[in-house]
Amino acid sequence: MATTFFGQYLLAKGVIDREALLDALDRQRQSNLSLPELAVQQGLIDRKRADAIMVQYRLSNQTMESILSEIGGLAPEQVERLQHKQRSSWLRIGAALVEGGHLSEEEFATNFEEYRSMESAADQKIREAMRHLPNAEAVSTCVELTVFHLARVAGRPAKLESVGLEEDVLEDGMHRFSQRIFGDGDYTIAVDLPPVLVASVAKGMLGFDVEAGTETEADAVSEVVNLIGGNACTRIEQFGPLLRPEPPIRSAADTLVSPAGPVVRATVVSADVSFDVRVFAVADEET
């Protein structure tokens, strides 16, 4: 089995059912509060400020601690107390399943050990696969930056599930956003998102709900891809190749941006939803 989250692993293995997982996730949502949320609860900041902090966090490379201090006006000791509170009340998925009576302590321990061992092997396999990709340094930079920025803007955890070379296909129901970066090399970073992630990314980018299927929604997601492409050029320059981005584009299903032949495909799992974020990095050697 490829890399996944522990809850999904248990579900796939048949140890728990869907209802148990949803119950555990619900318990997590109630228990695992963000630092700004805890600050509101303790009367340190108001709701409006907490929202502003979350938007700032999603749109920048800053740590939550520095944003809490900068925008929230909290002293380092207050941030430390919030962190302590967050750590002490944080409920992991396994503990949430045990708490809900869906899993015994013994079942948890056995399955978690198996999961960790499987995850370690899967991570190793992905790292190895990344190292053997064509143009490995540039391509892995594009993939890693895409996962980082999308997870941060959408406010969801995300991790690589698999990486490999295959024919490009835009699957039904997915929306593709892409950007070409070229110069000393020619790459296209294409991100295929399901509607639920398009909505999360647009909301995270703008800080408010956006109507689905609108130009505003597509534009907000394109801007995140633009951020990824530009930052990728900057990062890649540090090890040699000079690249520049073209404006990002949103592709219709019948106008795929990739050249003929296999392309790098990185599949990413995000949070508790069963949708995938797929990241395509296309190297064109005809520059």
Place this chain on the structure above:
Amino acid sequence: MGETMTKVSVMTVDDSAAILTIIAAYLEDSEFSVIASERDGRRAVQRFEEIRPDIVLLDLIMPGQSGVETLAQILAIDPDACIVMISSLGTEDAIHECLTTGARSFLQKPFTRDDFIVFMRGLGKTA
């Protein structure tokens, strides 16, 4: 800021409506006022000639006329125009090209609201 102080006028130019929205939100309740927003370089040059804002925030990578071309055309109208290039691309090459063409400064995305306001104040245009 004093009660009678005039706000510093800003024109934003970016093909992304999302970025125009975010910059306008960042500058709300500050001493800066966005008086025009354009999504196209050619249109931005015409608009600059009409309204002569104190500061132009100009995206580097745009479809059609690029940010650098737009920069050069605005400077041909007013060599003292205060134009700041904004881009997620922060390569030395890109920054060098913008600054040698005549941009006053270069701001790389992403940036925080506070960093942005400090940066804007540092341009020395505050009345």
